Amino acid sequence: MQFYSERLRYEKFTPGHFEDYFRLVSRQDVMLHISGCGLDLEGARRRFETSLRADGQQSDMGFVAVYEQASDLYVGLGKIVPFEDGFTEIGYALLPEFWGKGYASEITGRLVAYARACGKVESLVALVAPENRASINVLTKQQFRFFREVPEGDVVRHDYILDL
Numbered sequence: 001m002q003f004y005s006e007r008l009r010y011e012k013f014t015p016g017h018f019e020d021y022f023r024l025v026s027r028q029d030v031m032l033h034i035s036g037c038g039l040d041l042e043g044a045r046r047r048f049e050t051s052l053r054a055d056g057q058q059s060d061m062g063f064v065a066v067y068e069q070a071s072d073l074y075v076g077l078g079k080i081v082p083f084e085d086g087f088t089e090i091g092y093a094l095l096p097e098f099w100g101k102g103y104a105s106e107i108t109g110r111l112v113a114y115a116r117a118c119g120k121v122e123s124l125v126a127l128v129a130p131e132n133r134a135s136i137n138v139l140t141k142q143q144f145r146f147f148r149e150v151p152e153g154d155v156v157r158h159d160y161i162l163d164l
Contacts, residue, residue, distance in 0.1 A: 001059065005110035010064040010078060010102065013055055017065045021048050021093075029096055030076075033129040036155075045090040053083065060118055061088070066107060078107045080124075081116055087125040088115060088160075104138045112142055116164050124162045129155070136160070 001012040024030055029037040039047065055062030064159045066075045076094035081091035092107045115121040126144055128135045147161035
């Protein structure tokens with residue numbers, strides 16, 4: 001699975017993407033609103049292997065490494081994966097040097113278009129920390145709407161939904 005948007009290239013994760021993945025998920029500033037803290041090498045490897053196994057069961061969905069087309073630099077990741085209750089989850093994470101360039105909106109828009117083209121996705125759900133205003137803005141620009149608040153231990157997450 002490989003596809004493109006205006007400035008970015010998307011490749012389904014392979015074992016060769018681990019180094020870039022680890023560089024992303026080991027960063028505290030990146031993972032603050034995702035898991036609360038950056039992952040150590042062992043935690044990142046476990047999560048990456050779990051993603052690869054899940055991706056191997058579906059050819060048309062999964063985790064993708066995202067690169068700038070012009071520079072071939074690793075930007076971050078995107079995901080479009082089966083979720084609970086027949087929903088499909090959409091998400092992204094970017095290295096800080098790519099924040100503020102519109103890439104989160106470009107990735108989200110491209111993944112929404114991809115889901116529509118698949119023809120079997122009815123609703124997309126994005127999970128976001130309520131204090132992550134930047135991601136909420138990205139989602140609402142793409143017509144996602146607040147769906148529900150979900151308690152997760154000591155914190156809550158907000159789910160946003162887009163019916164296709």
